[in-house]
Structures are given as C-alpha cells and as structure tokens.
Amino acid sequence: MRLHVLSRYIGFVLLLNAAFILFSLLLSIHYHDSGFYPLLFTLLLTTLWAVFPMIFVPKTQSLSNKEGYLVVVLSWIISCFIGMLPLLLYGGEFTVVKAFFESVSGYTTTGASIIKDVEALPKSLLFWRSSMHWIGGIGIVVFMLVILPSLGKAQLTLSRMEISPLAQENFRFRTRKMLNVILYVYIGLTLCDIILLRIFGMNLFDAVTHAFATIATGGFSTKNTSIAWFNSVPIEMVTMFFMFVSGIHFGLLYSTFTFKKSNVFRSPIVKYYFWVTIAGIVAVAINLHGSTYDTWGECFRFASFQVISLSTTTGFANADSSIWPPLSIVIIIFFTIQCACAGSTAGGLKVDRVVIFFKALKSQVLKIEHPQAVIPVRVGNRNISDEVVGSVTLFIVFYILILLASTMLLAAMGVDLLTGFSASVTTMGNAGPGFGLVGSMSNFSTIPEPGLVVLSLDMLLGRLEIFGFILLFLVRSWR
C-alpha cells in the first residue's frame, strides 16, 4: 500500500472541498455574518493539508484496486472531518459528535440534522451545509476525476471504485465520457431547478441551497419547517419533479436528453421505479383521506411529496408524516429502504437491487416447479449473471443485518423502538427524516451522542455501499 500516493489523491479531494469553503467564505463576507472565522480557519487548514502531499509525492498515474478503494473511502471520511470544522468552530449547538454527524449527513446526502433552529445559523454556514450535499451527491471522487484531466489509468480505477457496480451497467460510455455525462446532467439539473425555484418566488440564496439539496437528494433546508415554510404548491411541484428525476440513472437521463435509444422510457428499472412510486402515493393518499386530511387535494399533495421525498432519499418535508396513520408510515419506511435507481444521487438499497432480488425470487420458484429448466434472471432484455444475483442478495442481507444491529444499539441507549428503527433505516438509506422523535418536522438532537456516532457510521456504510467501508478496517487491505 503506497500511503504517500493515497495522500496525493486525497489532497485533490481536499482542494475541491477548499474551493467550496472559499465560496462560503465569500458569502460570509457579503452577508457580514459570524461564519467568517470558522470558514477562514477551515479554508487555510484544508488548503495546507491538500498542498502538502503534492510537494513531496510525484505524479503517479496508476493505482491498484485496493488503493483505489482506499482513496475513495478515505476521501469520504476525511471530507466529513473537514466538513465538520466550520460547524464545530462556530459553536452554538455543535459539539464534536454533533458537528461530525451534521457533516456526515451533508456529504452522504442524508439530510438528517441535529440543529433545532436552522434559521439561526449564518447564511454562509447554511450554504456550506448545502455545498456538502452537492459535493457528496455526485460523489466526491467523481467530482475530482472530472476536474482533473490527466490522471491516466488512475481515473479508470477510481471511477470504478466510486461508482456503484450496478450503476456502471447503464453507462455505455468510455470512462472519461461517463464522468462528463454525470457532471453535465448534475450541473444541468441544478441550474434548471434554481431557475424554476426563482421563477416561483424563492430568493436566490434559498433557490441555490434548495437546488443543491434537491439534485443531490440531500434534504438540508434553510428553514426550520423545510419546504413547508414556503407553503407554495408550485415550489413543491418543482421540487418533487427534480427529486424524482434525480433518482433516475444519470446515464439514462443523458441518453433521453440526447434522444438515444436506451432512454428512461425503455428502462424496466425506471418503469418499476415510476409505477411503484405512483402506487405508493395512491396508497398513502387513500390512507390519509378522512383520517388526517379532509380533501383529496390535500391528501395527494402531502402524500406525493413525502413519498417522492423519502423514496428518492431527499428528505424534504411539506407535512409532518410522523403523525400519519401506521399504514402510511409502513409504506414510507418501505420506500426509505428501497430508495431510487442506481447511478443516481440517491442512496440506500436501490430499486435495481430490489428488482433483481424479486426476479431472482421468481426464477427460484420456477426452478422448484421445473427442476430441469434453465431459467435465467432477466431484467428487460438483459440476463443477470449468477455472480450479480449473489452479490445483490448478499448486499440486501448485510443491509438488513446492519439495520437490526443499529436499531439494537440505539435501543440499548434508551431510544424508543420506532425512533431507533426509523433513524437506522433513514440514515442507512441516506434519506433524512424518520418517524417518532426524528420525524419530518423534528431533528436528531434528542438522540444521545453515542447514538449519533452509530447513525453516522450507518450513513457512511449506506453511501459507500457497505463493502468499500468494511475494506478500510481489514488489516489485510493495508499491506
């Protein structure tokens, strides 16, 4: 393991973070707010740390798979530590653990917050929170790969490690082109969202921060009551549309925009994602009618927003879904576990895995019926190899085991079952709000600090798709 080479690549990631800290700092100067010194300190520290390995370590164009994995995992972890510094130095509600939780929540695009009064934070720090979402949404390392043109073979290794293996199936481009496609779609969607939010009455600051959080499927808002604060149906519609679109594979979105054959309308995964979301909205709306809201308009308005928000792992809220009937809560928890498509900014289990899992289940049942038959697992026109089916099943089992372990740990700390389970589900899925004490209109400040550490690990495990994160702790991988 060439630690010095890793430090050079992580240095690039730190420089990227430093650029966004600089934007926040300029904003602090513009608004004359109290975020200036925390941001200045973090900027200087990050830049010095980023530059140091570049002085010593010469350009290295090749990376082994192990090194690639470690660059990706360490980049995420170190970014989370850097991200917590402005918050920690600002003080207020932030202790070391709480600032780390907020930072991990930002980078992993979870959107779970410990802040009781978000509106009291200086604007520069609110922008920094949203920036963490935006950097994390696309994937810290992907961002670096697109910006740095001459990484040679390392580019291929790092992109393979950063992008989910399932997502790579739908990218029919060479590495460089694939990275560009991701960035074009990401920036394009963000700009469109900002423009539409401005048109429908948001001020520029709120439009930019909310667009960052929407496209990254993050969920940090600049308001205590999230999107509900604006009480505007057009803003909710725009946000819903962009949340949903951001949950679709970026390669498919690019193909659709460029009128290619393999587009979102032909993808069986997107079809499933669309119809299951519609079914969820209808079921929740019917369940809410009469019990929580009187008119069908209200039922569909709140049901559609909450279902899309949580299924895409964004976590914005226009209503307090924690007081909804149990059936609605169960449906939303299902969506928080399933989440959106691979290749998008969404976290969690991912629709692709759920589809493959159910297809494999069907194939298994058919095999019992016809023991001699060869029944491949097919998604659309594509045969799924046994290796992929095996890894998907293993991932799902591991995912559920981690959820159970996390819930048990929280329960041992005195957190009630609904709060503990939904907090685990929502952090593993990088969704944001849960139920009980961590509902849509509440926050995670009531969770004890050791519990926040557990949930921070959940967020990182969810974002790095479990195996990458585990690799970091295997001594074997450091040799």
Next chain:
Amino acid sequence: MSIRLKILSGFIILASLLIISGLISIYELTKLGNSVNKLLRDNYLSIDYARQMSHSLEKQNSAILLAVAGDKGSASDLFGVSVMEFEEYFEKAATNLTQPDEKTLTDSISLVFNSYRQATESFIASSNASLNEYITTIRPMMETIQNSVDSLLLINQQALTETAAILKNSPYRTIMPGLIVIITSVVFSMLFYYMISYYFIKPVIGITKGINDFIKYKRPFEVAVDTKDEVNELKEAVKNLTTLKNTPR
C-alpha cells in the same frame, strides 16, 4: 523541486498551522473578553439605574404621604428632588439598552411617568389632598411605573445570568481552533516524517546498500528513486561512477 525547498515547505506549513491557530485563538479570546466585559458592565449599570429609579419612587411615595398629612412644603420639595433624581436615572437607563425588551419598558415608563407627574404635582398642590384620591388615582399609576422598573431590573438580572452562562461555554470556541491544530499538527508531523523517511532516508539507505553491494559483491548498481531531486542526482552520479569503474582502461 529541491530537497531544501521541500523540507522548507513542510516546515512552513507546520508553522502556518500554528500561527493561524494562535491568531484565531487570540482574536476569539479578545473578542470574547470585550463582548463579555461590555455586556457585564452595561447590564450592571442598567440594574443600578433601575434600583435608583425604584428608590426615587419610594421617596415620591413619602412626599405624597406628607402631602396627605398636610405638610405641603416638605412634600413639594421632596417630590421635586426625587422626580429630578428619577428622570436623571431614567435618561441613563434609556440610553443604555442591552436587552430587546428594555425599549418597550422604557417607553412605557416614559408614557406613564408624565401623566403620573402632572397628577401628583396637582395632588400635592391642591388644598384637599385626600387619602382616597391617592389610593384611586395616584397609587395605580405609581404601581404601573414601579412594575415596569422592576421588570427592567429583572431582565437585566436575567441577562447577567445568561452572560455568566456564555462565559462558561465560550472558552470552548476559543480553545477549539487550538485543539484542532494540535491534533492536525501531530498527524501532519507524522505524515511529514513519513515523507522524509520515504523520499529521502530510504533512497539514501538504498544508495548506500547499492554502493556496498557493488564494492563487496560487484553487483551492478540498481537503485530506484521516484523523485527528481538531489537524491536522484546523487543516484545518477553514483551510477555513473560505478559504470566508469567497470569500464576497462
């Protein structure tokens, strides 16, 4: 980049970390000291003004009772002096606002006090100043002013308590940059040591071993050096020397 420059850069970064943290800690400490000092002083003064106003009100009450008892001269003198005293402290309190609610309270005192003053002056001057009139007209106005003065006193006392709480929590913010830099400097020093060890010490050991192997076993001098600095130049020079040594004369 030369070795000298690389090592110098490392030390400059380390020094910068310490200087930045020191400067920010000094700034935070000074800012904290100034703001706490100002808050404490202003709150203390507001409390003192409110106490003096309350004291003046008691004197005015005595003056009114003197008037009821029939001693108009002493009543008028005492009232005049205590009103001047009240107004002096009220002026000071009104220009030393430290809490958001203080403005509302001073406005309310100012409004009621003018009516109270006029009513009391004519009460003292009137020939038939009765206890009943004092209870029904003058006393309620006085109580309103007294309540507002008490509230003024209370919110400033509360602010003092809050300032004490800030004092308790604020060193955290002052200490934090230093703490962060200590941790990062330790990690940085380890990384710096690793870099020096990997890029300078290890190649020098390699070159020494290469030379010894060449002298003892006549092994060809093959040493890998990643960097393009003086160590690489040294390696090249030694390689040239060994090549020259191997070349038959």
